[in-house]
Amino acid sequence: MPVVSPSKIVCVGRNYAEHAKELGNVLPEKPLLFFKPPSAIIGHGEAIVLPPESERVEHEGEIAVVIGKRIRRASADEARAAIGGITCANDVTARDLQKTDGQWTRAKGFDTFCPVGPRVVPADAQTDLTTIEVCCRVNGQERQHGRSSEMAFSIPFLLSYISTIMTLEPEDLVLTGTPAGVGPLMAGDVAEVEVSGVGVLTNPVEAGR
Numbered sequence: 230m231p232v233v234s235p236s237k238i239v240c241v242g243r244n245y246a247e248h249a250k251e252l253g254n255v256l257p258e259k260p261l262l263f264f265k266p267p268s269a270i271i272g273h274g275e276a277i278v279l280p281p282e283s284e285r286v287e288h289e290g291e292i293a294v295v296i297g298k299r300i301r302r303a304s305a306d307e308a309r310a311a312i313g314g315i316t317c318a319n320d321v322t323a324r325d326l327q328k329t330d331g332q333w334t335r336a337k338g339f340d341t342f343c344p345v346g347p348r349v350v351p352a353d354a355q356t357d358l359t360t361i362e363v364c365c366r367v368n369g370q371e372r373q374h375g376r377s378s379e380m381a382f383s384i385p386f387l388l389s390y391i392s393t394i395m396t397l398e399p400e401d402l403v404l405t406g407t408p409a410g411v412g413p414l415m416a417g418d419v420a421e422v423e424v425s426g427v428g429v430l431t432n433p434v435e436a437g438r
């Protein structure tokens with residue numbers, strides 16, 4: 230069962246310099262935002278299903294923030310105080326469709342493309358948001374490793390920025406971007422995303438039809 234039921238999932242693209250570079254992009258001057266639909270959420274242990282429409286589905290291990298209090302046009306300090314918790318997420322992406330479509334709705338939005346969990350760890354004002362580590366493994370082999378200190382835009386800044394556009398509601402999820410090392414997922418693989426202090430989110434990968 231998923232650990233959250235958000236009204237929306239707001240994601241940040243290209244928030245780590247090395248990841249922007251590996252896909253041939255530069256760091257954006259302002260946060261690059263996109264959505265994933267809540268229907269894409271699956272929980273710990275549930276299968277990521279590879280859609281037949283894509284020939285290249287990739288993992289993106291990310292630190293996810295769960296909103297605890299409603300905010301609109303919040304300062305960075307107010308946004309920080311509105312964090313409910315931290316969890317692991319996998320921003321599963323059909324990389325071929327991301328390139329051909331321009332808009333990323335299809336590439337990021339397939340059912341099962343947003344594993345989240347295995348639990349939400351509460352965050353408060355004492356929680357150090359600059360030293361969170363994220364790691365992604367496929368079949369036990371490390372593919373990605375990053376730290377929140379390497380983000381182009383910090384977590385409080387991101388939440389403040391997003392809240393100038395849309396009201397963030399309790400349980401809304403913000404995926405804060407992926408470090409370098411994205412790569413393909415194949416049927417039979419097991420994808421893991423580990424966030425320090427949270428645990429490991431594990432999902433098998435299946436072929437869809």
Ligand code: ZN
Binds near residue numbers: 240241289320406
């Ligand atoms: Zn991502």
